[in-house]
Amino acid sequence: xxxxxxxxxxxxxxxxxxxxxxxxxxxxxxxxxxxxxxxxxxxxxxxxxxxxxxxxxxxxxxxxxxxxxxxxxxxxxxxxxxxxxxxxxxxxxxxxxxxxxxxxxxxxxxxxxxxxxxxxxxxxxxxxxxxxxxxxxxxxxxxxxxxxxxxxxxxxxxxxxxxxxxxxxxxxxxx
Numbered sequence: 001x002x003x004x005x006x007x008x009x010x011x012x013x014x015x016x017x018x019x020x021x022x023x024x025x026x027x028x029x030x031x032x033x034x035x036x037x038x039x040x041x042x043x044x045x046x047x048x049x050x051x052x053x054x055x056x057x058x059x060x061x062x063x064x065x066x067x068x069x070x071x072x073x074x075x076x077x078x079x080x081x082x083x084x085x086x087x088x089x090x091x092x093x094x095x096x097x098x099x100x101x102x103x104x105x106x107x108x109x110x111x112x113x114x115x116x117x118x119x120x121x122x123x124x125x126x127x128x129x130x131x132x133x134x135x136x137x138x139x140x141x142x143x144x145x146x147x148x149x150x151x152x153x154x155x156x157x158x159x160x161x162x163x164x165x166x167x168x169x170x171x172x173x174x175x
C-alpha cells in the first residue's frame with residue numbers, strides 16, 4: 001500500500017538541492033512519517049511562504065510532484081544543506097514542476113484538505129518534513145495543479161535563476 005505526502009521545503013537552498021539532486025534529505029530527529037516513506041510513495045513538493053526569503057511577496061505553494069524512488073536510508077556521513085545537518089535521504093523521481101515563481105497556493109485549500117484537521121492552526125502541521133495526504137487530498141491538489149506543471153527539465157532553469165548560489169554552467173572562453 002503506497003502513501004502520499006506533502007514534502008515541506010522551507011529554505012530556497014534546500015529547494016534547489018532537492019530539485020537539482022532529485023533527492024530528499026531528513027534531519028536526525030526521528031519521525032514516524034519519514035520512517036514509513038517507501039519507494040513508490042507519491043509526493044507533492046511544497047515551498048513555504050518563507051522559503052524564498054520574502055514572505056510579504058511569496059505564498060506557500062505546491063510547486064511540483066514526485067515519486068519516492070527509494071526508501072529512506074541512513075547516510076554514512078551527514079550532508080549539510082542551508083546550514084543544517086541531514087542524516088538520512090531517499091532518491092526521488094520528479095515528475096512535474098511548476099516554473100518559478102508559480103505554484104498552487106495551499107492556504108485557500110486548507111479547509112478542504114484532510115491533512116489539516118484543525119484548519120485554524122494549519123501551519124503547525126507544516127513543522128515536519130512530511131505531512132500525510134489522503135486520496136481525497138491528492139485529488140484536490142492534482143486538480144489545482146492542473147496545467148501549471150511542466151516537465152522538470154523545462155522548469156528547473158527557472159529555479160536556478162531564482163537561487164543566487166545555484167551552480168551555473170561555466171561559460172566558454174570564446175563567449
